[in-house]
Amino acid sequence: MEVPVVDCDQSIRSDLEIARDIDSALRNVGFMAVRNLGVTPERIVDVFSTAKSFFQCSEQAKQRCAYEAAMENFGYQGIGEESLDPSRPGDLKETFTMRNLLAKRVSAERWPTVEFRQSVSAFYQDALSAAQRLQRLLALALDVPTDYFVNLHGGENITLRLLHYPAVTSDTIDPQQMGAGAHTDYGMLTLLFQDAVGGLQVQSESGTWHDVPPRPDAIVINSGDLLERWSNGRYRSTCHRVLPRQQSTERYSIALFVDPDSDTLVEALPSCVEAGAAALHLPITAGEHLQAKIEATHHA
Numbered sequence: 274m275e276v277p278v279v280d281c282d283q284s285i286r287s288d289l290e291i292a293r294d295i296d297s298a299l300r301n302v303g304f305m306a307v308r309n310l311g312v313t314p315e316r317i318v319d320v321f322s323t324a325k326s327f328f329q330c331s332e333q334a335k336q337r338c339a340y341e342a343a344m345e346n347f348g349y350q351g352i353g354e355e356s357l358d359p360s361r362p363g364d365l366k367e368t369f370t371m372r373n374l375l376a377k378r379v380s381a382e383r384w385p386t387v388e389f390r391q392s393v394s395a396f397y398q399d400a401l402s403a404a405q406r407l408q409r410l411l412a413l414a415l416d417v418p419t420d421y422f423v424n425l426h427g428g429e430n431i432t433l434r435l436l437h438y439p440a441v442t443s444d445t446i447d448p449q450q451m452g453a454g455a456h457t458d459y460g461m462l463t464l465l466f467q468d469a470v471g472g473l474q475v476q477s478e479s480g481t482w483h484d485v486p487p488r489p490d491a492i493v494i495n496s497g498d499l500l501e502r503w504s505n506g507r508y509r510s511t512c513h514r515v516l517p518r519q520q521s522t523e524r525y526s527i528a529l530f531v532d533p534d535s536d537t538l539v540e541a542l543p544s545c546v547e548a549g550a551a552a553l554h555l556p557i558t559a560g561e562h563l564q565a566k567i568e569a570t571h572h573a
């Protein structure tokens with residue numbers, strides 16, 4: 274199962290052609306590597322350097338910005354505090370999560386530094402523009418008005434997350450532990466920026482795991498549970514995981530979870546349900562799905 278590469282360069286292809294490629298990638302794999310979405314390499318380098326400086330701080334400094342509650346979904350979580358696969362022990366990663374980060378909901382002292390906040394905010398804005406471009410292409414593929422998805426994502430559940438997978442030795446970890454346990458993403462889309470180390474894997478329908486090799490020029494994008502529901506199963510919310518960094522180098526990645534506003538009722542779109550057939554799932558509000566998932570995976 275290869276993750277298809279999709280080029281979004283509008284100067285060489287029409288939106289319709291790009292939308293067709295996205296449609297085919299999300300149908301077949303649920304993951305794609307997307308080039309030319311408009312996030313500049315400089316912006317990406319800057320935010321990775323911000324993430325590195327933060328995770329290199331002392332445990333005490335990081336704990337000053339500790340995550341407090343799933344309802345808020347903001348702050349630092351240390352190694353083992355989350356199991357993306359709740360049947361496994363805690364993930365071998367540390368994270369800094371920022372839901373709705375431009376909304377100034379949390380007080381200034383819960384941010385590591387002013388520079389950190391500026392760097393992640395600038396990155397967030399660029400990554401969000403890229404996400405909105407994809408949402409408009411998906412609206413074309415799914416035959417809804419251009420801004421259908423953009424309008425349902427005002428930001429209250431859009432979440433930026435910095436991730437650090439430290440190098441670990443096999444004698445100090447539980448053999449059941451993963452960098453990130455097998456899971457599907459909860460919302461509409463995830464944009465994932467990864468460094469050159471690798472470790473992300475996607476699962477095929479037969480259960481086999483396949484590497485998603487890092488590409489310096491592409492963003493990894495996958496469809497989540499709520500897009501699977503909107504599309505009545507046409508797009509897959511593919512299970513994925515990150516291997517632990519055993520006896521090797523550490524890894525950094527950054528994810529933007531593009532999740533709908535809580536009161537959005539997510540139900541199969543007419544273009545995805547055959548005439549006379551029933552939809553695969555009952556309608557659900559985005560808020561109930563997202564909150565239940567977050568609460569099921571957090572230990573602390």
Ligand SMILES: O=C(O)CCC(=O)C(=O)O
Pocket residue numbers: 436453458465467473513514515526527528
């Ligand atoms: O770090 C990665 O490559 C993937 C992380 C991930 O799948 C997630 O946080 O949902």
Ligand SMILES: [Fe+2]
Pocket residue numbers: 456457458463513
């Ligand atoms: Fe994920």
